Amino acid sequence: MTELLLKTEGLTKTFKKYHAVNHVDLHIRKGAVYGFIGRNGAGKTTFLKMIAGLSTQTSGEIELFGYKGKDLSKVRDRIGSLIETPGLYGNMSAYDNLKIKCKLFGIREEKYIKDILETVGLADVGKKKTKQFSLGMKQRLGIGLALVGDPDLLILDEPINGLDPQGIVEVRETIQRLNKEHDMTILISSHILEELSKIATDYGMIHQGILLEELTKEELMERCRERILIRVDEPKKALPVLDELGYKNYQVVDDSHVAVYERIEESEELNYSLVKAGVFVKEIHVASEELENYFIHLTGGANHA
Amino acid sequence: MLNMIQMDVFRMFKTKSLYVIYIVMFVIIVLTTMLMASVTDEPGTPASTTTKNTEPQSFMDGVAAGIVENGTDVPASVETEEEQEQVIGIAVNPPTEEGAKATVYDLVFANLQAKFIAMFMVIFGVLFATADISSGYIKNFAGQVKNRWKLVLSKAIALFFFTVLTILLYVLMQAVSMPISYGYLEIGNLSEFLPYLGIQTLLHYGFVCVCMAFAIVFRNNLCSMTLSLCICFGIANVLYAFMDKVLAKIGIKDFETVKYTISGRIAGLPMNPTGSDAGKCILLATMFILVFVGISSYVFQKRDV
Numbered sequence: 360m361t362e363l364l365l366k367t368e369g370l371t372k373t374f375k376k377y378h379a380v381n382h383v384d385l386h387i388r389k390g391a392v393y394g395f396i397g398r399n400g401a402g403k404t405t406f407l408k409m410i411a412g413l414s415t416q417t418s419g420e421i422e423l424f425g426y427k428g429k430d431l432s433k434v435r436d437r438i439g440s441l442i443e444t445p446g447l448y449g450n451m452s453a454y455d456n457l458k459i460k461c462k463l464f465g466i467r468e469e470k471y472i473k474d475i476l477e478t479v480g481l482a483d484v485g486k487k488k489t490k491q492f493s494l495g496m497k498q499r500l501g502i503g504l505a506l507v508g509d510p511d512l513l514i515l516d517e518p519i520n521g522l523d524p525q526g527i528v529e530v531r532e533t534i535q536r537l538n539k540e541h542d543m544t545i546l547i548s549s550h551i552l553e554e555l556s557k558i559a560t561d562y563g564m565i566h567q568g569i570l571l572e573e574l575t576k577e578e579l580m581e582r583c584r585e586r587i588l589i590r591v592d593e594p595k596k597a598l599p600v601l602d603e604l605g606y607k608n609y610q611v612v613d614d615s616h617v618a619v620y621e622r623i624e625e626s627e628e629l630n631y632s633l634v635k636a637g638v639f640v641k642e643i644h645v646a647s648e649e650l651e652n653y654f655i656h657l658t659g660g661a662n663h664a
Numbered sequence: 665m666l667n668m669i670q671m672d673v674f675r676m677f678k679t680k681s682l683y684v685i686y687i688v689m690f691v692i693i694v695l696t697t698m699l700m701a702s703v704t705d706e707p708g709t710p711a712s713t714t715t716k717n718t719e720p721q722s723f724m725d726g727v728a729a730g731i732v733e734n735g736t737d738v739p740a741s742v743e744t745e746e747e748q749e750q751v752i753g754i755a756v757n758p759p760t761e762e763g764a765k766a767t768v769y770d771l772v773f774a775n776l777q778a779k780f781i782a783m784f785m786v787i788f789g790v791l792f793a794t795a796d797i798s799s800g801y802i803k804n805f806a807g808q809v810k811n812r813w814k815l816v817l818s819k820a821i822a823l824f825f826f827t828v829l830t831i832l833l834y835v836l837m838q839a840v841s842m843p844i845s846y847g848y849l850e851i852g853n854l855s856e857f858l859p860y861l862g863i864q865t866l867l868h869y870g871f872v873c874v875c876m877a878f879a880i881v882f883r884n885n886l887c888s889m890t891l892s893l894c895i896c897f898g899i900a901n902v903l904y905a906f907m908d909k910v911l912a913k914i915g916i917k918d919f920e921t922v923k924y925t926i927s928g929r930i931a932g933l934p935m936n937p938t939g940s941d942a943g944k945c946i947l948l949a950t951m952f953i954l955v956f957v958g959i960s961s962y963v964f965q966k967r968d969v
Contacts (some may be wrong), residue, residue, distance in 0.1 A: 408968065408969075411803075411807040412806070412807030412808065413803060413806055413968060413969040414968040414969065415968065432810040432811075433810075435807060435808050435809070435810065436809075436810075438807065438808065440803070440804075440806075440807060441804075442803050443800070443803070444800060445800070446796075446797060446799055446800025446801040446802065446803045446804055447800070447801060448675075448678075448795070448799055448801055450679075450680050451678055455678055456801075458674070459671055459674060459675050459678075459801075460671075460804055460805055462667060462671035462674050463667050463668060463809075464667065464810075465667045465672045465803055501804075504804045507802070507804075508808065512928045519765045567952065578712045
């Protein structure tokens with residue numbers, strides 16, 4: 360079984376009567392890039408704040424690196440986080456902003472700070488004050504600050520929000536590099552699903568404070584990929600026909616749908632064969648789904664997304 | 665804990681407002697000293713008619729709006745304890761005796777008891793205490809420390825260094841400005857000056873801790889700074905007088921609330937404090953420090969970042 364780095368059980372945060380996060384059971388594997396998907400106000404930031412130790416849960420439990428309850432404080436320093444907008448001292452340079460946090464961790468080496476600046480692509484900013492930084496630079500410095508102390512779990516809340524395409528690519532590359540080269544587990548939230556789909560290995564989808572689904576990238580791709588969707592009266596009657604035609608990759612979706620994931624271009628022949636075999640085909644079409652559509656369907660339709 | 669203190673002290677010296685406040689303080693000190701010297705030189709001015717004003721300001725000051733130098737508008741010497749009025753504003757009354765040479769101690773006494781230096785301290789204290797909260801920098805590390813309350817303690821310790829440094833710098837500024845304004849340098853009685861300075865430093869630190877607590881609890885710079893400055897300017901004296909009257913009505917007569925406040929003690933500490941004066945001031949300052957650092961630590965620990 361894959362080692363779980365983070366596990367939550369019934370995690371709940373309530374503001375007066377409003378459940379911002381409602382009984383969330385989330386699981387993150389070691390080494391994963393976990394994409395935490397949800398629309399604005401879904402409860403992503405509140406959840407991440409609880410994991411990062413910035414907020415206390417109303418109920419439920421967090422298990423991190425095998426520690427939970429009061430023992431959590433032992434591993435809090437193994438988490439780095441960038442929650443919401445980067446918190447920086449505008450009148451100081453990137454170097455000084457990093458140095459302040461390094462002081463807290465007892466890190467004295469100048470090289471350590473320079474290495475972080477290089478990792479996040481800010482090695483050449485010199486003494487420029489951070490208030491003069493672009494949003495992308497600020498985001499990258501925010502990630503750099505989260506890296507101080509060499510965390511095992513990096514929490515990034517909407518790190519690409521408001522960035523231009525170049526900035527998005529830079530942040531994406533930084534995240535991928537940290538995951539691969541430093542073997543860092545990353546929990547990243549976003550509502551820009553297309554971008555998230557380029558880096559995430561696992562997904563959790565939250566809506567109105569409730570975690571709707573958790574799945575791996577493979578599972579998600581499976582659900583989103585192109586397929587022949589057949590609506591029949593009795594799916595079990597269609598299966599021998601599919602076997603006879605040599606189809607191996609198919610799935611009974613529900614009591615009226617069968618999905619076929621291969622030889623997509625042969626949908627007409629398949630239709631003919633099914634009808635010829637006496638299967639009443641109500642509908643047959645080639646379907647595919649973007650991650651975005653999948654999420655929209657999951658959360659109850661476009662009007663909610 | 666040591667790392668936290670180092671972090672805060674480093675941050676303090678990297679804060680631009682620290683230097684701005686020191687520069688403004690220096691300029692004002694030089695200007696007011698020059699003003700006091702020019703008034704003293706004028707024959708027949710109240711400065712030459714005042715008796716040695718070594719008693720608490722709150723027992724001697726008249727009503728003064730704004731900053732009044734040398735007590736020219738405040739016939740302090742003619743008031744009695746029974747006739748006391750509360751001060752609104754800052755009244756700087758050097759206690760120089762008739763015909764005597766003004767000393768650095770006289771000027772320091774006048775400025776400290778008037779809460780003139782305290783005013784600069786609380787401005788910086790509030791800015792410093794909330795800088796990490798208002799900039800959002802706190803989010804970078806608050807979740808990673810085992811006990812968040814220690815962050816407040818660390819700030820309080822950094823502010824102690826600031827208080828001591830400010831008092832020392834102020835005395836130095838006053839010593840430098842004296843030859844410029846008066847044409848001579850006379851320190852005064854060191855055996856009285858040093859204990860007075862020590863007690864005032866502790867009282868001022870207590871006051872800074874109170875203002876830090878305002879800033880942390882209210883999470884609002886404007887509100888906490890206004891409140892702190894109101895205390896500096898003696899506006900809180902109106903409230904104390906009201907409380908005294910209420911207490912008198914319920915049978916507790918001759919109670920002076922101001923004597924049990926840190927600002928009251930700053931204003932009320934005589935030039936040659938007795939053992940009893942010193943003891944009361946040290947006890948009160950210690951209590952205020954413990955209570956207000958305790959409150960702000962507790963609030964910060966319990967509250968979400």
